[in-house]
Amino acid sequence: MCRHAQEAILSxxxxxxxxxxxxxxxxxxxxCIIPTRQRWYERISKIPKNWMGCSPGMMLIQKxxxxxxxxxxxxxxxxxHCPIHRCSIRNVSSRLxxxxxTQQSKGVQIIRAAALLQLLLGNIGRPGGGIMALRGHASxxxxxDVPTLYDLLAGYMPxxxxxxxxxxxxxxxxxxxxxxxxRDAPSNVLSQQTLQEYIDSSGQKLGWWSNTPxxxxxxxxxxxxxxxxxxxxxxxxxxxxxxxxxxxxxxxxYTMLDGKVKGYLLFGQNPAAGSTHATMQRKALxxxxxxxxxxxxxxxxxxxxxxxxxxxxxxxxxxxxKIKTEIFLLPAAASTEKEGSFTNxxxxxxxxxxxxxxxxxARSDLWFVYHLGKRLKELYADSKAWRDEGLQALTWDYDMExxxxxxRITDEPxxxxxxxxxxxxYTRPPDQKDxxxxxxxxxxxxxxxxxxxxxVLKSDGSTACGAWIYSGVYPEPGKNRAASRNAEGRTxxxxxxxxxxNRRILYNRASADPQGHPWSERKKYIWWDEAEKKWTGFDxxxxxxxxxxxxxxxxxxxxxxAHAGTDPFIMKPDGKxxxxxxxGLKDGPLPTHYEAAESPMQNALYHQQSNPAAKYFRDxxxxxxxxxxxxxxxxxxTTYRLTEHHVSGPMTRWMPWLNALQPSLFAEISPELAAExxxxxxxxxxxxxxxxxxxxxxxxxxxxRPLYFGRRMVHQIGLPFHWGFQGKSTGSITNDLAxxxxxxxxxxxxxxxxxxxxxxGRMP
Numbered sequence: 001m002c003r004h005a006q007e008a009i010l011s012x013x014x015x016x017x018x019x020x021x022x023x024x025x026x027x028x029x030x031x032c033i034i035p036t037r038q039r040w041y042e043r044i045s046k047i048p049k050n051w052m053g054c055s056p057g058m059m060l061i062q063k064x065x066x067x068x069x070x071x072x073x074x075x076x077x078x079x080x081h082c083p084i085h086r087c088s089i090r091n092v093s094s095r096l097x098x099x100x101x102t103q104q105s106k107g108v109q110i111i112r113a114a115a116l117l118q119l120l121l122g123n124i125g126r127p128g129g130g131i132m133a134l135r136g137h138a139s140x141x142x143x144x145d146v147p148t149l150y151d152l153l154a155g156y157m158p159x160x161x162x163x164x165x166x167x168x169x170x171x172x173x174x175x176x177x178x179x180x181x182x183r184d185a186p187s188n189v190l191s192q193q194t195l196q197e198y199i200d201s202s203g204q205k206l207g208w209w210s211n212t213p214x215x216x217x218x219x220x221x222x223x224x225x226x227x228x229x230x231x232x233x234x235x236x237x238x239x240x241x242x243x244x245x246x247x248x249x250x251x252x253x254y255t256m257l258d259g260k261v262k263g264y265l266l267f268g269q270n271p272a273a274g275s276t277h278a279t280m281q282r283k284a285l286x287x288x289x290x291x292x293x294x295x296x297x298x299x300x301x302x303x304x305x306x307x308x309x310x311x312x313x314x315x316x317x318x319x320x321x322k323i324k325t326e327i328f329l330l331p332a333a334a335s336t337e338k339e340g341s342f343t344n345x346x347x348x349x350x351x352x353x354x355x356x357x358x359x360x361x362a363r364s365d366l367w368f369v370y371h372l373g374k375r376l377k378e379l380y381a382d383s384k385a386w387r388d389e390g391l392q393a394l395t396w397d398y399d400m401e402x403x404x405x406x407x408r409i410t411d412e413p414x415x416x417x418x419x420x421x422x423x424x425x426y427t428r429p430p431d432q433k434d435x436x437x438x439x440x441x442x443x444x445x446x447x448x449x450x451x452x453x454x455x456v457l458k459s460d461g462s463t464a465c466g467a468w469i470y471s472g473v474y475p476e477p478g479k480n481r482a483a484s485r486n487a488e489g490r491t492x493x494x495x496x497x498x499x500x501x502n503r504r505i506l507y508n509r510a511s512a513d514p515q516g517h518p519w520s521e522r523k524k525y526i527w528w529d530e531a532e533k534k535w536t537g538f539d540x541x542x543x544x545x546x547x548x549x550x551x552x553x554x555x556x557x558x559x560x561x562a563h564a565g566t567d568p569f570i571m572k573p574d575g576k577x578x579x580x581x582x583x584g585l586k587d588g589p590l591p592t593h594y595e596a597a598e599s600p601m602q603n604a605l606y607h608q609q610s611n612p613a614a615k616y617f618r619d620x621x622x623x624x625x626x627x628x629x630x631x632x633x634x635x636x637x638t639t640y641r642l643t644e645h646h647v648s649g650p651m652t653r654w655m656p657w658l659n660a661l662q663p664s665l666f667a668e669i670s671p672e673l674a675a676e677x678x679x680x681x682x683x684x685x686x687x688x689x690x691x692x693x694x695x696x697x698x699x700x701x702x703x704x705r706p707l708y709f710g711r712r713m714v715h716q717i718g719l720p721f722h723w724g725f726q727g728k729s730t731g732s733i734t735n736d737l738a739x740x741x742x743x744x745x746x747x748x749x750x751x752x753x754x755x756x757x758x759x760x761g762r763m764p
Contacts, residue, residue, distance in 0.1 A: 090520045092128040093121070099136055100640070105614040105750040106587070106594045107743045113591035119577045125510030125542075125568055127525045135345045136647065138335075142343030145499065146422065146467045150247040153240075154422075154467035157216060158202050160192045162242035195220075195237040206573035210559040213459035214468075221464035222421050226442065227393035229461045239390025246615070248747035250276065250740065254617065257284040264291040267365055268332065272300035273724035274648030276749035278735035279692055280622050282308070288325040294332045294368060299650040300724045300733075302329045309694075309725050309733055332365065333358035339415050340366065341482045346504070349473055350496045351483035357407050370398055370413040395445065416480065417445065423474035424451040424465030450476050453501055469499040490538045501540050507577075509535070509543040509568035516549040516565075543570060586744040587613035596753040597741040598626050600634055600714050613744040623740045624690035626755050633689060633755040635673070636707065636716040639734055645722035648735075653727030665696040665731035667758065668718040674700045676715075677758060684762045687719065689754065691739060694732035695763045717758060721751075 095118055101110045114131055115124075123129035135141060144152065151159045190201035195216070203212030216237075220228040224236040253271070255261055257280065264285070271281040282304045285291065293302040300307075305323045337358035341349045358364070373396050380388045398413040425448035429441055443449070448464070454471035457463045465471055473481050481502070486494030491504045498504050505511070508526045512518055516528025516535075526537035528549050535541035544560055551565035560570065567575020581589045594611045595603045603609045609628060617623045626633040644662040645652040652658045667685055669677075679685055681700040686693055696719065707714045723731030741750045 090522075092123050092126050092523065094118075094123065094129055095131045096134055097131060098134040100638070100752050102133075103748055103750060103752045105597050105741050105743055106592075106611045107748055108585065108745045109587065109591045109594070109611075112581075112585075116579055116591060119579065122510075122519075124577060125505060125507035126519070127505060127511065127523050130505070133345050136641070138344070139342040141345050141347060142341070142349075145343055145347075145469060151243055153216075154219060155215060155469040157212065157219070160198050160237075160240055160242050162244045192242070195232070195234045198237065204573050205558050206562040207575065208560060208570045209573075211454075211457070214457040214463075215454070215465070217459040217461060218424060218457045218463045218465035218468065221427055221461055222424070222445075222466045223395060224390070224393045225395045225427075225444070225464075233461070236390070236393070239393070246747055248742075250742055250749055251615065251747055253277075253281055253284045254620065254740075256287055259287045261287070262289045264288050266291065266293045266295070266301055268295055268650070270295070270299045270301045270648045270650050270724075272304045273726075273733045273735065274650075274721070276735055276738040276751050277623065277691060277740040278733050278738075280740065281735075283622075286323045286325055290326045290328070292328045292330060294330045294365065295650060296332055296334060297650060297654050298329060298726060300648070300726050302327055303726055307725050309736065330368065331358075331360065331362035333362050333367075337362070338364035338366065340364075341419070343499075346498060348496045348498045349470070349482040351480055353483075357409060363409070364412065366413050366415060366418070367409070367411070370396075371411070397445065416474070419474050419480065419482075420450060421445055421464070422466040422470050424454070424457060424463060424468070424471045425449060426451060426462060427464050428462040430456075430462065450474060452476075472501055473497045473499070493540070500542075503540045503542045505539055505542070507542055507568050507570070508537075508539055509541065509570075511537075512549075514549060514566040543568065587611055595628075597739065597750055598630075598633070598755040599753075600629055600636065600755060601709055602628060604709075611744065614750075615742040615744060615747065617740050617742075620740070622691070625739055625741070626690050630755065633757050634715070635756050635758060636714060637687070637689075637719060637737070637754055637756040638716065638752050639719050639721045639738070642720050642722060645720070647722070648724060648733075649722040649727060649729075653722065653724070653729045656728060659729040662720075662722070663729055665694075665720065665723045665734065666699045667696045668699045668701055668704045669758065670704045670706055670715065671700055671702065672706050672713075673704075673715040673717070673758070674698065677760065679758075679760050683760055685758050686761050686763060687717070687737060687756050687758050689737040689739070689756045692736045693763065694734065694736055695761075696732060698760075717756070 095114045097111065097114060101107060101114070104110060111131070118124050118129060118131060133141075137143075143149075145156075146154045153159055190197065192198045192201055199213050199216065203209050217228070217233050220233050220236045220240075224239065228236040230236070249269075249271070252261065253275070256264070269275075272278060272285060275281045282300075285301065285304055291301075293299070295302065304318075305325060305327060306318050306320050308318050335352060336355040339352060339354040341351050343349050373394075377391060377394065377396055380391050383392070398417045400412065400414040400417075403410040404412060425443065425445060427443050427448060429443075445464070451457065451463055451465065451471060452475045454465070454468045457465055457468060457471065475481070481497035484494050484496060486492075488494065493502060493504070505525070511523075511525035512527045516530075518524030518527050524537070526535055526539060526541050526543075528534075529536045533548065534545050535543055535547075547560075547563075547565050549565040553562045553564060562573075563570065563575040569575050569577050572578060579590075593603070593605045595601060595609055597610050597614065597616065599610070616625070618625075641647065642662050644658045667687060669679065669685075674680070679698050679700070681698060683698045684695055685698045686695050704716060704718055707716055719734045719737075721734035723729065724733050735751070737754075737756060738749065738751050739754060742748065743750070
């Protein structure tokens with residue numbers, strides 16, 4: 001591209017940016033920044049410095065864009081039929097992301113960049129805006145709401161830490177940053193040894209999180225009943241497990257490999273084929289004393305002790321005598337064989353009714369966990385050890401009052417009783433006391449009145465609630481709102497239940513201007529009704545209903561009283577959307593570009609090549625990484641899923657009709673790469689990384705295109721990861737190629753960008 005063409009494109013980009021800056025700045029002053037000039041300058045001035053290297057000119061050097069393409073982008077995004085200074089108010093766009101964004105060593109940075117961009121463009125809290133995470137499972141959202149994550153309690157309250165003493169500020173701790181020695185040290189972390197310390201360190205005095213005392217105390221009440229009232233909740237708080245480090249699944253795999261994990265329960269998970277660095281995962285499973293696998297079929301994780309990946313008759317058999325792991329395979333019930341709820345990416349709970357009994361000995365996960373818990377409580381009932389007091393006090397009564405009619409399974413737990421505990425109930429009548437100030441009556445899960453929503457939860461032990469954000473889903477007997485299927489209304493408020501409080505759009509106060517008027521009549525959503533003196537609209541207002549737009553807090557106000565009527569972001573202490581995150585992230589307050597841990601290119605923006613805070617496990621000999629620009633592994637590889645199969649294939653590789661549609665593993669390669677490596681469509685190819693080699697069929701397709709960096713061309717290939725050595729359709733395990741490099745905040749693997757090589761042929 002000639003210099004004049006580049007200047008023309010740069011000029012076009014700069015004009016568009018400057019012309020849309022005014023409405024962006026207006027929105028930022030209104031919602032994002034405390035509106036004083038000094039604070040505005042202080043915060044905004046930090047942002048350009050972080051991205052000084054990422055100019056339009058640099059981007060043109062990295063990836064030349066035809067002038068016509070830039071014109072189309074400008075006309076499409078900025079609006080070709082309306083004045084440009086009005087379009088960011090009237091037009092709204094959403095960002096959709098999948099694991100291609102998250103399965104990166106800087107995945108949180110990528111999501112943060114999208115959130116920051118949406119905030120700048122005024123696309124948060126408005127219909128058609130926001131960020132939609134395209135989850136990989138039906139209820140991944142639910143698995144973080146009522147979490148299967150080690151570092152969260154229900155409703156996004158953090159899991160308490162076992163830290164015994166406060167850690168000094170980072171500036172006083174040698175090596176606290178990633179500069180110099182490049183090792184992490186916690187900074188500004190407060191002790192959480194008592195319930196009050198936990199509330200002080202995890203809650204807030206301003207904004208909605210000022211309700212943390214009510215939410216954590218109600219959770220303790222749901223888990224431990226009357227025992228939660230001892231020492232005003234401190235006794236039961238001590239029973240909650242405290243984290244001491246990274247206890248995530250992938251990080252624990254190396255602990256398992258070192259022989260420090262004795263037992264393992266797998267619920268519908270298949271690390272032997274479905275987890276990153278699957279070769280290491282299988283070796284780690286060999287170090288266990290026992291493992292329980294609950295699945296629909298005998299997946300690779302249940303069969304690794306007698307089978308392994310192989311490519312022909314020369315494959316060496318597994319010597320089972322050298323594997324000490326005792327494995328219990330327990331058949332699970334399919335989703336149609338049990339009742340319960342899913343929570344999708346919209347935060348919507350939808351109830352699924354049971355259609356048929358599961359076959360044979362197959363049982364629901366609820367059945368398994370409930371009866372396992374009952375046996376453990378019986379086993380430790382007479383224990384005198386302090387560590388067993390929490391298990392002894394645990395409330396664990398979910399039996400059905402009478403067996404399900406027509407079912408041969410007579411001891412299935414009551415899923416609606418579990419839902420009631422999650423929703424919340426009163427443990428004592430509100431404000432009912434005798435003359436001496438003592439409560440007269442107490443309730444249990446079975447006879448306690450349902451709480452209507454989370455606004456009535458208290459910190460005095462009078463309410464119990466298993467997940468405060470779900471409160472309201474089951475507000476009274478016979479009214480399971482997750483099972484509601486009324487499709488009427490503009491926003492379908494009677495279809496399912498969306499947390500919190502059935503609000504379909506979070507922060508929807510931002511859908512109106514500071515005076516409470518809709519930004520756009522065509523997209524009006526929530527607005528202030530001056531006659532009724534309340535917020536109204538097509539959704540449940542995510543804002544105090546009677547707080548007027550002209551409300552201003554008094555000096556020293558706390559809780560929600562500290563927010564003005566123009567502050568829509570109620571979960572933040574100041575009610576504003578934050579561009580700069582001063583705490584909470586382990587790799588920086590603003591999004592920054594890093595290359596993947598394995599990359600053919602140097603970082604064009606910074607001297608720091610890849611995320612310095614990521615977990616590389618460099619001391620592990622099995623986790624070899626290729627250096628930057630390694631000629632032995634010059635090709636970028638990404639992994640993905642197919643419509644016909646599900647994750648590592650544990651539910652789909654047993655289905656003949658799905659196998660007929662996608663029968664075997666293939667590698668998508670570009671025609672340019674195929675010509676360079678003399679590979680024809682349909683040929684067998686071997687893909688290699690420093691961790692291992694696999695084989696697949698070649699799919700030569702224009703879908704896969706080379707990447708261009710200036711004058712340099714870099715090839716990329718794509719591999720689905722649905723196959724293994726079990727099922728009716730078998731094939732190489734794609735995850736045998738992947739490394740173990742984890743994102744620092746959430747410990748997710750980097751499976752969407754690493755390097756490899758490819759050659760024609762088959763494995764011996």
